[in-house]
Structures are given as structure tokens and as C-alpha cells.
Amino acid sequence: MIEILDLVKNHGKLRVLRGVTLRVQPGEVAVLIGPSGGGKSTLLRCINGLEPFQAGLVRVGEWQLGPGRPRARLLQRLRGQVGMVFQQFHLFAHLTVLQNVMAGPLWAQHRSRDEVEQEARALLARVGLADKADARPAELSGGQQQRVAIARSLAVRPQVILFDEPTSALDPRMAGEVLAVLTDLASAGQTMIVVTHAMNFARKVAHTVHVMAEGKVVESGPPQQIFGQPQQEVTRHFLEETANA
């Protein structure tokens, strides 16, 4: 289970997160939506320790992060449980696709190469890219790169995967490829926290939708409730704007 309690995060004088509390159960798909600048991406980055925070708590399974700079060892352990997929993919440019997927298990978890390679090839097959194992990232389309990035984060067998606007840098067709993979993961019971503007995906796949605005979770609930009977003015306003866009 993932638990975020009263998280407060400042960027200099700007308060980006003003006491966020969130729980995600194993196997749950939590989708974060809301206007830009509401703190969604920052929240994800706090969960895996890429950003320190000033108050509150992050708990992932047995690992727990507090305010300030955590110890490197703790961060490494926690990150082994929390995968992350970035908007800009961030594949390792000097490695092949297969080596990208093997990087985590080999260099962070020190597992045996044979086992890791077998598993990496299986993961590539799962995201539909078995034939690209020896390609370089630069030779792939954006959608393919993002699918490799998903396979790479799956390879460390995390409890939860954080998706930070995984389709925002992609055109609709490539976004479709990536969302199909996410849907497949969700049905396989992978715990996920997804920041996205893809409302259809949220509607269909999410178990819980959290609306974030101005550094707070303003409303949470199943998709039918959030999209059908939004309780908060902010949510209504946001949904109207995205519908019109």
C-alpha cells in the first residue's frame, strides 16, 4: 500500500504542495487530473524521492520517507519499489533497447545477467517491441520509446509505477499505443499512479480519480462520480475546459 500524508513542498517561496493526503491500495489504478501547475508532477517526484519535501510523509510498503534529504541508501531501496515513467521518456541514449530494460535489474539490483536478459526480452514482447531489442533509442518513434521506458521500469519489479504525463509528448496515434500498454498493465493488476490529461483513459481504466488544484487534492472518487457528478467548482470548471479543448 502507498500512503501520502500531509505532504508539504516549497519551491523557494512558492508553496507547491499544501498538505496532500492520498492512499493507493495494491492493484489500484489511481489517476491524478487537474489544471497545470496544480502540483501533480511534483507529487509524483516526491513519492520516489527525486524532490525533497518540507513536511509530511511518504510510505511505500515497508519504506518511509520524511522531510528533508533522506539517506542515499533508503532512497535506493524505496526507488526499487517505485517505478517512474517520464513525459520525455529519458531512455539511456548510449544503450540499446534491451540494455535499457536490463539497466535497472543489472546495475541497481545486481541480479544475474542471464535471468535479467530473459526477463527483459519477455517485457519487450509484452510492450510489442521484441524486434527492436538491438535498436538504439534514437532509431525509435516516440511511442516506441515510451513503451521501452515502461518495460524498463517494469524490469525492477516495482510495487507501484508512477506515470508522469506519459502521452503528453506524443501524437494521438502513438499515445494510443502507449495507453493500450497501460490498460494492459492495469488489467494485470499493476498498481499505478498516473498523471494524465487523457480523460478517456481516466474514465475507463482508473479505479480512483484524484483532482488536484493549487497544491491540494480537492476531490477524490471513482471515475463515474468525478466525471458524472463533480462536487467541487474547480473540478467542474476543469472538466468543462478539457471538454471544450
Added chain:
Amino acid sequence: MKPLILTRCWIVGVLLSALAGCSSPATEELRWGADASGGEPYLVERPGEEPDGFEGELVAYLGEKLGRPTKFVQGDWDGLPQFLQRGDVEMILNGYEWSSEREKAMASTIPYYVYHLRLIVHKDSPIRTWDDLKKPGLRIGVLRDTAAHRYLMENVPEGNIEALGAEGTTTVLTRVSNRQMDATVQDDCLVPWYLERKKLFPNLHAVGEPLAPSANNYYVIFVRRGDEALRERLNTAIREGLRDGTLRRIYERYGLWNSAQERLLEVSNHWPPAEAGITPSLDWFVWQLAQAALTTVLLSVTAMPLAMTVGLFIALGRLYGPRWLGIPLAVYVEATRGTPVLFQLMTLYFGLPLLGINLSPFWAGVIGLGMNYAAYEAENYRAGLLAVPIGQMEAALALGMSRTTALRRIIAPQAIRLVIPPVTNDFISLFKDTSVCSAIAVTELLARYRTLTVNFPQLALWTLLITACLYLLMSYPLSLLARYMEQHQEDEEDDPA
């Protein structure tokens, strides 16, 4: 048009007068070249006046006899023969030993001084005789390209010799007196002056017999070949000075007159001597230069890895180290890049011994070049590391890698490809910068080139050509390598995305 024509006329006028100045060097002033940094008792500098010293006084006497005012021109001792050839001066004298090789390139006057070599050591030194210098592992200081240097090159192991420029005379004496060097071989003029008169180095003494390194151990004045008229007038004046005791009186003021000088008049009757000069074979020349080229290569291939390693630590320290480390490292980089490498080498070689740290010339050169280039390599690495997008580090950390692993596996491999071309280029410039090590007594290619040019002026052109070829032979493959790697990288970047 008019102003243009006028300008042209003016330029032509200036050129003509400049040419005239060159072709018939000053009809009044007698311009003479010497190196004042060679010091006493040869020359004693006097601000705003012609120098004193026994050679200064000799020139004053000659000028008076020739009825011409004299004008001292400062030059590097080993470069002065070229000054003379170029016509910048009419004559040079500064303890130039007569040799048949020099006689071929320049015209000598009759000798004005009979010199001997003296072996100077610390009073507690076990060295007692000339033969003691043959023991390997000694440090023997000597002035570069002098007869003393030549004697040592022929008689003691090459590794024992530390040859320094003219400014090194007192440095060498100081070092021998501090026992940082084992001995020095100098012309005998220094002994009565520094050791007996001035008593500047009370713990030094001369041992062994005064040694004549050749049958014709004389100081002479050189004029250009073809300027025999000047030579004859100088010869007449010197002869007269020897006869009437003027030279003796000058030399006695510096404690230099001795029985050997009495044969000068006799020698002048059969001058120049018919000593068959040995012009070395081309093979010997190439061999001499190739050996020095090897030192150049050794310097480069030792200094560059040092620079690359130290540079890496500096770059990593500045980028990822604790904040308190950043400031001294930044200061180091700026101080190193902000001072000349020659100055840094001199600090290591001449300065450190004052603190009791005594580096051999080679290692002073390696450390100096290495530490200097480390600053540049650090900046190369830093630029390379910063050029890798931040997302690469975040992605690696998000997989659970430690910062160190991420650096090693993800960041460094990408940075290295960016860094290879500038580092290769730096290797080429370091290779060329090894030539400054000649200032701190490393016999690398440039130092050997100068020695050979001074000793065999008649072969100066050959020496120049061979030296240039050797430098190119060594640096051109490096340039090719650098170009290949740059090309290689561009190809990779052009790969279809």
C-alpha cells in the same frame, strides 16, 4: 589618388631607410651582443649605461681604440649567433669558446682569454676528481651549450646532466651549496669572482685540476663572415691591449689574470688555428635529435594521463562533491589557467627547492605539465558531464541506481564521447608544450635542437629541418586521430533519429 601615392612614397621611403639600416649596420655605433643574465664577472649591469664586468670593460677599451661609441644589445646566449647572422649586431662576445664549428659559421678575432673548466662542489662532498662525475645518479648543473656542457656530454652519463639557461648560474651554485645538486662545472672565471672575491658561497670549493676541454680553449669575439675589416681592427686593438698591459689591468680588477693568459700574444700570431673540425655525420645528428624526441614523447605520455586523472577528480569534485570542496577546486582551475605554464614549471623547478622539495627536471616537467593540463581537462569533463541531459540522471536514480553507479554507467559513457575530441586536441598541445621544459633543464627535442645549433652552426639549417620533421612525425598521427574521432562523432550524431 594623391594621398595614396603620397602614402606609397612614404612607405617606400621607410622601407628603403630600414634596408639601408640593415645592410650597412650603423657606421658610428658599434653594436655588440651579449647576455647580461649570464652575470658576473663577465658583465655587470649598470642601469642606463654600458655594462661593466671584464668583458664590458674590454668592449669599452675596443670602442675607444676603434673610435666608435659602443651599444650593448641584450640577447639569449644561445640565440646570439643568430642575432649576428641576421645583422642585429656587429659582434658578439660573452664567454664564447672558440671551436672549429663556430669558426665555419662566423669569423673569430684573436683570443682575449684562456679559459679552463673548474669542477665546483660542496666542501663536504665526496666528489674530489673529474672521474668522480662518471658515477651514475649524480645531479650536475651546467650552463646549456657551453664548453662545460659539451665536456659533460662526452664524459659523464647523460642522466647526470642538468643543463640550464644563462639565468641559471647562481641558481646552480646555490643548489650545489644547499646540496640539492652534487656538482657544477663552470668556466674558471667564476671561481676567483664568486668563491674568492665575493665569498658568496663559503661552503663551495673547486676540486680537481683546471681542465682544458680542447687544445684551443679560448674566448674569442665573433663577427660576421665577410666583415673581416672589423675583425682586423679588433685584432689590432686586442693585440695592442695585450702588449701594453691594458687587458691585464682589466682582468686583474676581477682576479682573472693568471699565467695562462700570458700565452695569448703568442697564440695570436697563428690565428685562427688549423684544428680539423669534426663535422658529425647526418646519422649522428638524427640520432641525437631522435633521442631527445624520445624524451619529448615520454614527457607527453606521462604528463597527459596525470592531467586526465587529476582533471577527472577536479571535475567530479566540482560537480558532485561537497560544497566546501568546490571553492578550492575552482581557485585551482582559475589560477592554473591564469598563469603561464613556463612560470608554473619554474616555480616547481626553481621555487620548490627553496622549500626543501627537490624534483628532478623530468619529474618537475611531468608534474608541471600534468597539473597545468589537469585544469583544462577538468573543464572539458565538466562541460561534457553538464551536456548530458539531467533526465538521464533522474531516470537512472528512479531505477534505484546509486549516484555513483548512475555516473559510471549512464552519465560518464555519454560524456566521454563528447569529451574525446577536445581531450585529444589538448594532448596535441601538451605534446608541443613539452618544449617549454627546456627551460628547466629537460633535454627534450627543442633543447637538443638549440644545443646542436649553437655547437654546429654550420649545420643549423639541417638541424632545423630534422627537428621540424621529428615534431611533425610525432604530432601528425595525433592530429589524424583527433580528426578521425571528431568525424566519427559527427557520423553518430547524423544517425537517423
